Amino acid sequence: MSERQVVPALIRRALNELIRVPGAAIPGVLAPTIFMLGLTAVFGQVTHLPGFEGVDQYIAFVLPVGLLQGAGFTGAATGVNMARDIEQGWFDRLLLAPVSRPMLLAGIVGSAALRALIPTTTLVLVGIAFGVKFPSLAEIFIAASLVMILAASTACWGAIIALKFRTQQAAPLMQIGSFVAVLFTAAYAPMEMLKPWMHAIATVNPVNYILAGVRQGFIGEVTWSDTWPAYAAGLGLLAVLATFAVRGMRRTGQ
Amino acid sequence: MLAIQANGLERAFKGGIKAVDGIDLAIEQGEIYGFLGPNGAGKTTTVRMLVTLLLPTGGSATVAGHDVATEAGAVRRRIGVALQEAALDALMTGNELMILQATLQGMKADAAKKRCGELIERVGLTDAGDRRVGGYSGGMKRRLDLAMALVHSPSVLFLDEPTTGLDPTSRFTLWQEVSRLREEGTTVFLTTQYLEEADQLADRVGIIADGKIVAEGTPEALKRESGANHIEVILLEGSDPAAATAALSSLGELMEASGKHDVSIRLREPGIGVADAVRVLDDAGLEVAEIELVKPSLDDVFMEKTGHRLEGSGDGES
Amino acid sequence: MALARRALLVTLRRPQFLAPLLIFPTLLLAVNTGGLSQATALPGFPTIDGQPPAFFDFQIAAAMSQSLLLGGVGTGIAVALELEMGFFERLVAAPIPRVSIVFGRLLAAAVIACFQLSWFVLLGLVFGSGIHDGIPGLLIVCGIGALAGIGFAGIGVTLALRAGNASTVQGFFPLVFVILFLSSAFFPEALLSSPADVIAHYNPLSYVANGMRAPIIGYGGTRAVLEGFAAAFGLAVLFAATATHALHGRLRAG
Numbered sequence: 001m002s003e004r005q006v007v008p009a010l011i012r013r014a015l016n017e018l019i020r021v022p023g024a025a026i027p028g029v030l031a032p033t034i035f036m037l038g039l040t041a042v043f044g045q046v047t048h049l050p051g052f053e054g055v056d057q058y059i060a061f062v063l064p065v066g067l068l069q070g071a072g073f074t075g076a077a078t079g080v081n082m083a084r085d086i087e088q089g090w091f092d093r094l095l096l097a098p099v100s101r102p103m104l105l106a107g108i109v110g111s112a113a114l115r116a117l118i119p120t121t122t123l124v125l126v127g128i129a130f131g132v133k134f135p136s137l138a139e140i141f142i143a144a145s146l147v148m149i150l151a152a153s154t155a156c157w158g159a160i161i162a163l164k165f166r167t168q169q170a171a172p173l174m175q176i177g178s179f180v181a182v183l184f185t186a187a188y189a190p191m192e193m194l195k196p197w198m199h200a201i202a203t204v205n206p207v208n209y210i211l212a213g214v215r216q217g218f219i220g221e222v223t224w225s226d227t228w229p230a231y232a233a234g235l236g237l238l239a240v241l242a243t244f245a246v247r248g249m250r251r252t253g254q
Numbered sequence: 255m256l257a258i259q260a261n262g263l264e265r266a267f268k269g270g271i272k273a274v275d276g277i278d279l280a281i282e283q284g285e286i287y288g289f290l291g292p293n294g295a296g297k298t299t300t301v302r303m304l305v306t307l308l309l310p311t312g313g314s315a316t317v318a319g320h321d322v323a324t325e326a327g328a329v330r331r332r333i334g335v336a337l338q339e340a341a342l343d344a345l346m347t348g349n350e351l352m353i354l355q356a357t358l359q360g361m362k363a364d365a366a367k368k369r370c371g372e373l374i375e376r377v378g379l380t381d382a383g384d385r386r387v388g389g390y391s392g393g394m395k396r397r398l399d400l401a402m403a404l405v406h407s408p409s410v411l412f413l414d415e416p417t418t419g420l421d422p423t424s425r426f427t428l429w430q431e432v433s434r435l436r437e438e439g440t441t442v443f444l445t446t447q448y449l450e451e452a453d454q455l456a457d458r459v460g461i462i463a464d465g466k467i468v469a470e471g472t473p474e475a476l477k478r479e480s481g482a483n484h485i486e487v488i489l490l491e492g493s494d495p496a497a498a499t500a501a502l503s504s505l506g507e508l509m510e511a512s513g514k515h516d517v518s519i520r521l522r523e524p525g526i527g528v529a530d531a532v533r534v535l536d537d538a539g540l541e542v543a544e545i546e547l548v549k550p551s552l553d554d555v556f557m558e559k560t561g562h563r564l565e566g567s568g569d570g571e572s
Numbered sequence: 573m574a575l576a577r578r579a580l581l582v583t584l585r586r587p588q589f590l591a592p593l594l595i596f597p598t599l600l601l602a603v604n605t606g607g608l609s610q611a612t613a614l615p616g617f618p619t620i621d622g623q624p625p626a627f628f629d630f631q632i633a634a635a636m637s638q639s640l641l642l643g644g645v646g647t648g649i650a651v652a653l654e655l656e657m658g659f660f661e662r663l664v665a666a667p668i669p670r671v672s673i674v675f676g677r678l679l680a681a682a683v684i685a686c687f688q689l690s691w692f693v694l695l696g697l698v699f700g701s702g703i704h705d706g707i708p709g710l711l712i713v714c715g716i717g718a719l720a721g722i723g724f725a726g727i728g729v730t731l732a733l734r735a736g737n738a739s740t741v742q743g744f745f746p747l748v749f750v751i752l753f754l755s756s757a758f759f760p761e762a763l764l765s766s767p768a769d770v771i772a773h774y775n776p777l778s779y780v781a782n783g784m785r786a787p788i789i790g791y792g793g794t795r796a797v798l799e800g801f802a803a804a805f806g807l808a809v810l811f812a813a814t815a816t817h818a819l820h821g822r823l824r825a826g
Contacts, residue, residue: 009357013343020345020386030746038753041768045759046611089341092307093402097358098330172592180599188607198606 003103010094010107011114014081018115028073029119033126036066040130043188051193055219063127064214065187067143068207070119071151072178078112079158079174086166101249105242109155116151120144132218139217142227146214149234150207154178156241163248181207206233255319257283257410257441258304264312265299273299275465276313281443281458283409286436288456288473289445290556296465297445298338301414304443305335318410331359334408336399338415344388348379348398351387352405359406366405373401377431393424400431410441417451429454449552459552463560476555483549484509484520485531490541501538505530575663575676580683582650589650590684593642594691597635601695604631604758616762618791625789629700632692633785634757636713637777639688640721641748645741647681648728652738670823674815677729678722678808685721686714689784696788709787712797719804720780726811733818757781779803 018025040059047055055061085091094104120143128134135143158174165173184201185208186194194202202208213230216222260279266272274296281287291297302308304317306326315322318332342351352374356366374383377397387395396416403411413432417425432455435442446452452459453473461469461476469476484506489498495516499508502519505526509518519531528547535542557563583590605628611617612624654660663673693710696702703709731741752758754768755777764772772778783800786792 003360005357006360009354013346013354016343016345027743027746031749034746034749034753038749041765042753042758043608043611044765045614045616045763046608049610049613051610085341089337089339090343091341092337093341093355094358095307096305096330096333096335098327098360099358100327172595176595176599179596183599183603184606186607187603189610193607193610195606195609198602201606 003099006097006099006103007107007110010104011111014078014108014111015114017081018118025115025118028070028077028115029122031073032066032069032119032123035069036062036123036126037130039065039188046189049189049193051190057131059127059130060132060218061215062187063123063132063218064143064211065182066123066127067120067147067214068150068182068211069178070123071116071147072154072182073175074116074119074151075109075112075154075156076158076171076174076178078108078115078155079162080168080171082108082159083162083166083168083170086162087168095249101246102242105156105159105245105249108159109152109242109245112155112158113148113152116147117144120147127218135217136222139222142222142230143214143217146210146230146234149231149238150210153234153238153241154181156238156245159245160241160248163245163251181205182211185211187211206237209233210237255283256316257281257285258287258315258317258443260304260313260315262313263300263303263310263315265296265303265308266311272465274303274310277462277465277467279315279460279467281441283441284436284439285457286432286442286444286455288452288459289443289462290447290449290452290459290552291445291462292447292560292562295462297462298414299465300462301337301412301443301445305333305412306330331406332409334403334406334411336396336403336411336413336416338418342387342390342395342398345386347384347386348374348390349383351398352383352402355402356405361406369405369407370401373404374398377401378427391424393420393427396420396424396428397431400428404435408440410443411435413442413444415445415447418447425451449556453552461556461559468559469555473552477550477552479555483524483526483547484518485528486546486548487517487519487531487535487542488544489516490543493540493542497538498535498540501534501540502531504534573676573679575668575672576679576683579650579677579680583646583680583684589646590687593639593646593684593688596642597638597692598695600638601628601631601635601692604634611759614763616760618760618789620789620791625791626701629696629789630785631758632696632700632788633781634752635695636689636692636717636784637720637755637757637781638748638752639692640685640717640724640780641751641777643681643684643688643721644724644726644728645745645748646728647677647725648730648732648741648744649738651677651729651732652735652741655732655736656738664823670819671816674729674812674819678725678812678815681721681725682718685718688721689714689717701789703788704790705787712787712800713784716780716783716797716800716804719801719808720777723804723807723811726808726813726815729815730811730818733815733822736822751775751777755781776803776807780807 036059039062044058046052047058082091154177157177161170161174184198185205186202191199191202209229210233212226216226258279258281260277263274263277264272265274277300289297289300299308303310304315304322306322306329309323317329320328320332322329349370352370353366356370361369374380377400379394379398379401382390382394387398390398400416417428420428429451432442432444444455456473458471459473459476460467471479487498487502489495498517502517506519506521509520528545531545532542553563609627612627612630617624664670693703693713728741731744735741754771755775756764756772757777761769761772761778779799780803782792782796783803786796786800
């Protein structure tokens with residue numbers, strides 16, 4: 001028997017909701033879009049400050065933040081759906097299957113990675129409509145793959161919380177996790193302009209490196225020195241959170 | 255090899271409360287075992303341990319020859335489970351859920367499709383197969399759940415309160431399905447709050463109370479063990495209940511009469527029947543409006559073993 | 573009064589409702605300050621005796637405004653849940669003036685607003701320069717904030733009574749950020765991008781935020797305070813009226 005076919009089956013099931021519930025995708029798209037446009041409207045003038053050299057438009061600077069927020073919201077939503085599945089007993093059905101726990105997790109977080117492409121596409125199109133330069137294929141590939149890795153990571157975070165608390169009421173914890181991870185970075189301004197305490201947090205926050213990797217396509221040129229740390233941080237974060245999530249699945253019911 | 259075996263199985267939760275407190279089980283292959291108990295007795299906790307959803311905190315258990323704690327994967331491949339809530343994704347159709355379940359069980363696409371079609375037909379859902387489950391009735395959901403549990407032809411099937419909350423017709427349909435499984439040789443572990451269900455379906459019954467099995471045997475043996483038949487009498491107006499009691503006391507021991515009966519007597523021997531009672535009452539010149547021979551039920555067994563009645567104890571987590 | 577006390581107790585006994593009202597604005601306060609503290613150097617940023625205020629002090633009123641808006645959504649959700657659970661009908665059946673159902677909630681919102689404001693004042697004392705205008709300044713902040721809190725709660729109650737379910741009220745959540753970003757709560761009106769600056773000029777939240785900010789940083793004077801009181805009072809009266817109207821509408825509809 002092939003366990004691998006479980007992953008696409010579970011992804012299909014998770015994506016069903018988007019296809020069959022009208023408007024299910026809207027909140028995940030709306031929130032980061034409002035945030036991106038709002039930040040641009042409010043703080044747009046800061047590009048005149050020294051430190052923002054090479055940044056013509058603030059929207060191009062915060063578009064990557066919006067992309068990562070979209071990934072974060074998607075991951076948190078996956079966690080909330082998992083908590084709902086636990087509450088309603090569906091998750092027991094998955095646990096009863098003779099499938100390895102990492103495969104089950106892959107099916108669940110794989111859907112988050114794919115789903116994150118919806119806000120990604122929307123935000124990039126909105127950004128282009130507001131004057132952001134059209135990214136190259138390589139830039140799009142790097143941005144999309146990093147967004148998917150972050151969405152899978154935050155979905156693992158959501159799964160850890162869902163498995164621990166077993167209720168949808170834990171949703172704020174899932175959201176706050178991704179909110180903090182994405183915004184306690186060089187989200188609003190380049191690293192050298194951050195307050196020292198924020199600089200210190202951003203330096204140790206893996207999402208900051210993912211942000212730098214996504215941002216390079218929209219501000220300046222793609223460089224190897226911004227690319228490899230982004231993938232290393234993203235895959236490292238995913239590996240750590242996935243390990244904890246699988247452990248949580250194994251512990252379920254103990 | 256036994257289909258299900260448990261030795262001193264225990265499950266303690268936080269605070270040391272033992273939901274299951276040293277259960278022994280020895281269930282043969284092909285047997286239908288009814289597990290009876292009120293809410294909170296430990297039925298569901300026992301099932302969750304046997305199906306590998308909960309680790310035991312003491313004792314051991316094997317299902318289909320594999321240890322539930324150390325060989326969970328092997329157990330999962332050999333069991334089918336329909337849990338209490340019939341957890342189904344309301345957005346998916348019956349057919350889609352069947353295929354998903356088959357995929358989770360590792361079946362190949364062609365074999366899965368064929369088997370799912372057969373099972374959907376068997377549980378009478380062919381016409382509803384392409385409809386979303388959100389629109390199914392309670393009975394349809396339970397039947398689909400049963401079909402999903404059977405998709406990989408498990409050798410041991412666990413049904414946790416399969417008919418709780420169903421109307422009598424749906425309940426009867428499900429009973430027919432379980433009876434068919436018996437004919438096919440599937441071992442069924444059935445928890446229920448309904449005595450009639452256990453009486454109708456189970457080869458053997460175990461009664462659980464406060465985490466311990468307090469009685470076990472075939473329904474008939476348990477009922478026999480529980481005590482003798484009794485006779486209940488309603489006299490015609492003008493007949494003296496005291497005289498009737500005196501006359502009937504030759505047949506057995508006086509019981510406390512319920513509201514509607516004038517006299518209740520627990521019969522001394524199984525051979526004594528209604529004819530004997532009518533005769534002694536007639537000899538005493540007493541006229542009878544109604545007379546009834548009552549045999550012990552599983553509820554009486556339950557009452558005797560646990561101190562309270564099972565039926566009407568309500569639905570809910572157990 | 574009894575209904576106000578009940579609404580207050582219920583809110584205080586459910587920290588999961590109260591905590592997000594403080595946590596999210598606090599986190600955003602940290603993010604804004606940590607990222608954009610140098611924004612005060614922009615030409616056009618208000619100065620006091622030739623020096624711009626610390627960006628943290630400037631942002632406290634923004635966090636307060638955000639918290640009060642979230643409080644309005646929270647009140648709306650609480651009322652909608654009462655409608656869903658049938659508790660509302662019990663209140664209607666009670667021998668009390670029916671408008672007290674609405675006014676009890678609004679009064680509780682005013683008290684909760686003071687709790688929320690105190691939290692941010694405390695943050696200002698610990699991490700910022702405190703309140704420039706001392707105790708009278710604190711009273712001004714609480715006065716404007718409590719009135720605005722009543723107004724935002726009025727919006728929430730109106731939505732809840734019209735919609736009748738919590739998920740619809742929850743759906744208005746992104747609007748909180750639209751209102752915030754299209755005001756001068758986060759940044760001076762003169763530095764907002766067009767057309768946000770024009771909208772902010774007519775957005776009462778701008779005046780509420782500036783009114784609360786005036787005594788904190790000592791900028792804007794009596795005019796900002798009076799405009800703040802006027803805007804907050806207007807919001808309170810307007811949305812208490814719409815809430816009462818919505819109540820009558822619901823009672824008529826049965």
